[in-house]
Ligand SMILES: Cc1cc2nc3c(=O)[nH]c(=O)nc-3n(C[C@H](O)[C@H](O)[C@H](O)COP(=O)(O)O)c2cc1C
Ligand code: SF4
């Protein structure tokens with residue numbers, strides 16, 4: 001670990017690192033030239049497979065295996081580069097694109113050569129305005145220098161990269177949401193199968209890869225699969241860009257071997273918790289992954305270890321530190337608001353569930369909480385997501401995990417909060433309880449009470465008849 | 471029905487050069503519909519909103535139904551039906567910014583300008599839009615102007631300074 005040599009970020013501090021001249025002067029495009037002129041595409045796939053490079057976009061799927069899923073008899077292949085990076089607290093793709101765009105372009109050339117894709121769409125979130133400009137300039141430079149275009153290096157391989165800008169929707173980071181958005185539609189994730197490798201963008205076999213995943217590829221080709229596997233922890237190989245933000249002294253993005261502990265990231269690289277305080281908890285890899293308690297901070301941040309403390313996974317390896325002055329309800333309020341806002345609305349459990357959880361948490365925060373709300377929330381959380389099998393995409397799992405983890409790890413604090421913060425103005429009204437319990441409500445009384453519900457004695461609205469009011 | 475009327479009606483809103491800029495995207499994609507998002511971006515940039523008439527004309531250019539353009543347009547929080555201020559400023563409310571006071575700074579900026587979150591100032595110079603993570607959490611609490619400028623880490627004073635800078639010295 002001590003002699004770890006950063007590769008993904010090695011050019012970041014070099015002046016004009018975004019230019020072709022600097023990139024080439026530091027050995028850039030050597031891997032692409034070597035692969036295109038000396039190697040067979042399948043050999044590139046094999047090397048990447050052997051390296052056991054796992055996708056850096058959140059799911060951790062083995063990259064070489066994904067490339068291997070493309071049908072053998074395909075006519076045309078497309079590559080989509082996922083630069084939508086919208087997982088809260090994550091910004092490593094942005095820096096990769098701003099500081100070293102040619103490293104990414106070289107990775108795209110290699111990925112496309114390996115998969116025989118001749119068109120690549122780089123889907124970048126609109127907010128990355130500077131990165132977009134840098135990329136457009138870099139692609140033009142690369143094209144002029146013959147790293148892109150027709151018959152690259154005389155190899156007979158053609159490649160065009162088009163940058164496609166998003167429009168402020170988190171769900172377009174999900175690979176099939178991205179594809180729908182690229183096609184000019186709303187970003188509604190698709191039901192899988194078929195997987196994009198078989199039927200993707202414009203019905204062509206399509207590979208979707210994250211920016212950082214592709215940035216690893218030139219280094220793997222140059223230094224070999226064994227080098228890559230010499231870094232990291234079992235099943236989590238290679239270097240990784242970690243982000244750390246929130247209640248730390250230094251909010252930053254740093255390249256480390258996979259498997260650094262959350263505590264080391266915070267104390268050594270993030271300069272420790274701010275204001276001399278202690279951490280109460282930390283988000284391990286973007287808010288979708290859940291929460292580590294202070295006692296769990298020695299967990300290694302790799303693809304395997306985060307399951308033990310009950311987190312969803314490594315996600316984007318973006319850590320947010322929460323100090324001991326912050327109520328956990330504030331964290332829950334923030335995360336539930338995010339998911340309720342970003343649910344695409346396609347699946348009922350996700351659309352309704354994220355909305356319910358947000359409203360409930362908002363009510364608790366405002367002083368209308370009941371202890372049983374915590375169980376109710378846990379029930380919601382356990383009923384939405386790919387994990388219980390009720391939704392199309394993983395956004396719902398991401399919405400569930402913060403709730404599941406917070407209730408499991410901070411139940412005492414949440415109960416205490418509810419007891420200590422009671423405000424009758426936000427309390428649940430008897431009529432709401434009656435409706436929730438499926439008791440019959442007298443609609444006429446309800447209509448009369450419109451606007452004055454809080455003042456009405458609850459029993460006026462309830463009857464015990466057996467017929468349904470509807 | 472609206473498809474036919476739009477085929478008949480003469481384009482009046484999108485200038486010839488804007489139409490050319492939109493059509494320049496067509497060769498990039500196997501389908502014309504894929505140009506809807508780039509086209510909406512060009513229109514939003516120029517008009518600072520996407521009027522319905524523009525959607526009809528985009529639809530005509532790209533051989534899709536106006537309803538399809540509208541469907542796409544309305545899905546993305548980015549496009550607006552009412553004009554935004556000359557500069558749009560997104561202020562982050564997601565986790566890392568929130569923990570460092572982001573929500574309060576949004577309130578502060580809006581009350582300084584006398585607007586609701588999402589609204590434009592009376593002189594039309596600026597809009598403040600609460601946003602989910604902008605991917606600039608190393609600047610948290612952070613804001614992003616639609617010309618690409620990044621602001622942060624913000625506090626009360628630098629939020630005020632940001633507003634003044636973006637509005638070119640206009641006092642609130
Ligand atoms: C709700 C949701 C949002 C996602 N957002 C992103 C994203 O912003 N960037 C990204 O690379 N992957 C994102 N992913 C993961 C992608 O679906 C996909 O797994 C990834 O782009 C594949 O690339 P990789 O194998 O190289 O990691 C998201 C997934 C979900 C379920
Ligand atoms: S799980 Fe949620 S975000 Fe994903 S497709 Fe269903 S409704 Fe949309």
Ligand code: FES
Nearest residue numbers: 562567603604607
């Ligand atoms: S959390 Fe605010 S920019 Fe990422």
